[in-house]
Amino acid sequence: MKIACIGAGYVGGPTMAMIALKCPEIEVVVVDINEARIAAWNSDKLPIYEPGLLEVVKAARGRNLFFSTDVNKHVGEADIVFVSVNTPTKTRGVGAGKAADLTYWEGAARVIASVSKSSKIIVEKSTVPVKTADAIEKVLRRNCTDPNVQFEILSNPEFLAEGTAIEDLMAPDRVLIGGKDTESGHAAIATLAGVYEHWVPKDRILCTNLWSAELSKLTANAMLAQRISSVNSISALCEATGADVQQVSRSIGTDTRIGPKFLNASVGFGGSCFQKDILNLVYICETVGLQEVANYWHQVILMNDYQKQRFVERVISAMFNTIKKKKIAVYGFAFKKDTGDTRETPAIDICRGLMADGASVCVYDPQVEDEQIYQDLGTEKFEWDHPSPRSRPISKTAIDIASNPMEAARDAHAICVLTEWDEFKTYDYQAIYDTMVKPAFVFDGRNILDHQKLRDIGFIVYALGKPLDPFLQKHYD
Ligand SMILES: NC(=O)c1ccc[n+]([C@@H]2O[C@H](COP(=O)([O-])OP(=O)(O)OC[C@H]3O[C@@H](n4cnc5c(N)ncnc54)[C@H](O)[C@@H]3O)[C@@H](O)[C@H]2O)c1
Ligand SMILES: O=c1ccn([C@@H]2O[C@H](COP(=O)(O)OP(=O)(O)O[C@H]3O[C@H](CO)[C@@H](O)[C@H](O)[C@H]3O)[C@@H](O)[C@H]2O)c(=O)[nH]1
Numbered sequence: 001m002k003i004a005c006i007g008a009g010y011v012g013g014p015t016m017a018m019i020a021l022k023c024p025e026i027e028v029v030v031v032d033i034n035e036a037r038i039a040a041w042n043s044d045k046l047p048i049y050e051p052g053l054l055e056v057v058k059a060a061r062g063r064n065l066f067f068s069t070d071v072n073k074h075v076g077e078a079d080i081v082f083v084s085v086n087t088p089t090k091t092r093g094v095g096a097g098k099a100a101d102l103t104y105w106e107g108a109a110r111v112i113a114s115v116s117k118s119s120k121i122i123v124e125k126s127t128v129p130v131k132t133a134d135a136i137e138k139v140l141r142r143n144c145t146d147p148n149v150q151f152e153i154l155s156n157p158e159f160l161a162e163g164t165a166i167e168d169l170m171a172p173d174r175v176l177i178g179g180k181d182t183e184s185g186h187a188a189i190a191t192l193a194g195v196y197e198h199w200v201p202k203d204r205i206l207c208t209n210l211w212s213a214e215l216s217k218l219t220a221n222a223m224l225a226q227r228i229s230s231v232n233s234i235s236a237l238c239e240a241t242g243a244d245v246q247q248v249s250r251s252i253g254t255d256t257r258i259g260p261k262f263l264n265a266s267v268g269f270g271g272s273c274f275q276k277d278i279l280n281l282v283y284i285c286e287t288v289g290l291q292e293v294a295n296y297w298h299q300v301i302l303m304n305d306y307q308k309q310r311f312v313e314r315v316i317s318a319m320f321n322t323i324k325k326k327k328i329a330v331y332g333f334a335f336k337k338d339t340g341d342t343r344e345t346p347a348i349d350i351c352r353g354l355m356a357d358g359a360s361v362c363v364y365d366p367q368v369e370d371e372q373i374y375q376d377l378g379t380e381k382f383e384w385d386h387p388s389p390r391s392r393p394i395s396k397t398a399i400d401i402a403s404n405p406m407e408a409a410r411d412a413h414a415i416c417v418l419t420e421w422d423e424f425k426t427y428d429y430q431a432i433y434d435t436m437v438k439p440a441f442v443f444d445g446r447n448i449l450d451h452q453k454l455r456d457i458g459f460i461v462y463a464l465g466k467p468l469d470p471f472l473q474k475h476y477d
């Protein structure tokens with residue numbers, strides 16, 4: 001059997017590496033039009049940072065795992081074609097700002113149709129709107145000239161999270177496969193399930209109809225993001241009442257009906273998926289006339305925007321309502337720990353918000369490349385991406401990036417922790433404090449530091465969703 005995967009990104013690369021590792025008898029080729037990305041997959045400096053990924057790639061690469069730019073050849077030869085291309089939010093035209101842009105998906109489908117000489121199973125790995133399989137089937141059927149070639153389309157959404165992709169792929173909570181309720185549909189589902197059964201227990205492989213699988217992916221992300229927005233809304237209430245959001249999270253999370261995960265209050269959720277997929281869900285609801293349902297889910301995004309804005313305002317008011325010309329160290333730019341990915345990271349809006357008030361921001365992140373930070377802070381965002389008028393592009397010369405945490409904090413008035421990197425917990429904060437302007441502030445947007453220890457050193461500490469430091473209360477009560 002030969003598998004080809006179109007799209008060598010955060011999903012295509014790791015998922016195919018895992019399939020190749022676990023199924024040595026299957027040839028797996030990941031193809032992409034981006035030559036630099038393919039070259040990086042063939043090197044020791046992979047295009048994405050993901051713990052454990054290099055080991056998995058090295059174990060299978062050259063044996064039964066290959067990365068190539070020859071899309072036509074490998075797709076043409078494959079029995080199963082996974083499509084794992086990007087499906088970003090549409091930026092213009094009908095549905096701009098909400099609907100998923102399926103240009104890359106349709107492009108992939110046209111390539112598959114044009115190069116196929118044998119029947120294939122086409123697997124939707126990308127996150128797509130409900131009913132995409134229908135549209136793709138039409139494109140495939142109308143563009144394939146060989147009448148003997150049949151396509152069976154399956155939906156097999158991916159649930160891995162960045163930073164834990166290898167763990168998630170190694171032992172997934174479930175693998176979801178949606179297909180048609182026909183004989184050929186069932187056969188295709190069985191073939192794909194057979195691939196996963198090499199390492200995933202059968203009872204974790206869920207089979208549904210196509211539309212349930214497509215909708216389940218959007219719903220899972222909406223529900224996960226909704227938990228974060230819910231707990232973030234409570235973090236604001238905690239600060240106003242003297243309750244502690246971590247205590248509240250623990251108290252409610254021990255109720256088995258609620259569960260403990262995804263209840264960490266934060267500066268807001270980021271990443272390439274949550275906002276995009278909720279906007280997509282909102283758009284689907286609107287197009288079928290369910291405006292109240294659309295409004296309900298849209299509120300999850302509005303609460304996320306509010307949380308980022310609230311953090312910026314907290315920093316400004318704590319520092320005597322002026323941060324003009326004050327150096328502020330930002331620890332962490334990635335949207336979460338253990339990844340170098342910055343797509344939709346809350347750090348963009350927060351850095352811009354601080355700089356809009358005149359602060360001189362100095363960023364330190366253990367994984368994010370400097371060029372990425374310049375690009376993220378310097379690029380105009382779309383209207384639906386920056387409800388705060390403060391979120392304006394920043395010129396490269398105004399952005400300061402440090403290569404280590406000491407350098408970032410030297411002569412700074414404050415440190416803002418925006419990503420929960422483990423290494424931030426291990427620093428010598430006494431040494432850092434000694435180099436800072438006094439009063440020295442720490443704004444812990446992830447609640448990862450030892451706040452009592454920091455207070456003992458002399459820092460004024462703001463911890464998200466926790467009772468306010470008496471020093472800060474003077475300025476708010
Ligand atoms: N990032 C995640 O954690 C995650 C998790 C689950 C699902 N998803 C979904 O998976 C999909 C892919 O996400 P990603 O983060 O891997 O995106 P990505 O942007 O990292 O990778 C997509 C790749 O597809 C390539 N591509 C686009 N059109 C192509 C074509 N016609 N032929 C060959 N290559 C083509 C691009 O060059 C790019 O390298 C999205 O739909 C996303 O919503 C992402
Ligand atoms: O309690 C929490 C948990 C997460 N986050 C933030 O939420 C964002 C998203 O985190 P996470 O979901 O762990 O990472 P993603 O890689 O975006 O993964 C999500 O999006 C993927 C793409 O669809 C799905 O496959 C995954 O199942 C889903 O978790 C990050 O900014 C986190 O810091 C919080 O603020 N509090």
